[in-house]
């Protein structure tokens with residue numbers, strides 16, 4: 001029997017574009033309805049970045065859509081992927097952009113089956129064996145802590161059980177809702193010291209290359225992968241997940257990773273960890 005995931009029912013369930021499904025969702029429903037129980041809430045809260053205007057269609061077929069699309073609404077003229085708005089993301093898009101970066105990184109906001117995401121590329125395999133002092137970013141796999149600072153486990157405890165959680169072809173996709181109050185952090189949405197094209201190892205708050213949440217300035221380091229813990233707001237249960245590190249600001253913990261796979265060169269998300277996205281109302 002398909003596994004069920006508890007979600008808050010959308011307050012606007014029944015309105016156009018919002019699927020009328022119950023307070024739980026399974027893998028098949030996710031594919032079919034594009035996570036619309038959550039997106040009813042997303043649409044109400046994401047206006048600052050233009051998500052409010054999105055009409056999220058049900059999946060185009062019974063299999064839904066696993067491909068990740070660029071989302072640059074309102075930033076078509078400034079984001080490097082502005083001309084690619086709503087086009088499927090390919091790995092080559094990120095490789096080409098990272099080649100222009102001092103740190104060998106690139107990132108973009110996206111939409112995946114109705115879910116806001118941020119995809120980042122790190123030229124990890126090329127630079128992992130070179131000194132970190134060269135400023136070239138690479139992934140680090142570490143212990144993680146809960147909101148009290150207590151160590152809860154290592155990223156590799158999770159990736160050993162499911163290697164798909166490791167970066168795929170230097171790519172990491174992140175669920176795009178802040179663990180503070182559920183705004184949408186982004187890649188270089190604003191220009192400041194946290195988002196500049198620089199990198200320092202260790203997952204501290206120095207250096208740039210952070211995802212930045214403009215609501216209350218939380219910062220997340222997409223190069224530091226760790227274990228995190230959070231709470232399902234519908235049923236109060238606590239879950240552990242693979243995430244990227246919270247480097248600073250009021251967010252209590254890091255952001256969940258959505259494992260990806262390449263279909264040809266198109267980036268697709270894997271839908272096996274839906275319970276990781278249940279901490280927002």
Ligand code: FES
Pocket residue numbers: 178179180181182183213214215216217218249250251
């Ligand atoms: S919602 Fe992101 S910092 Fe408050």
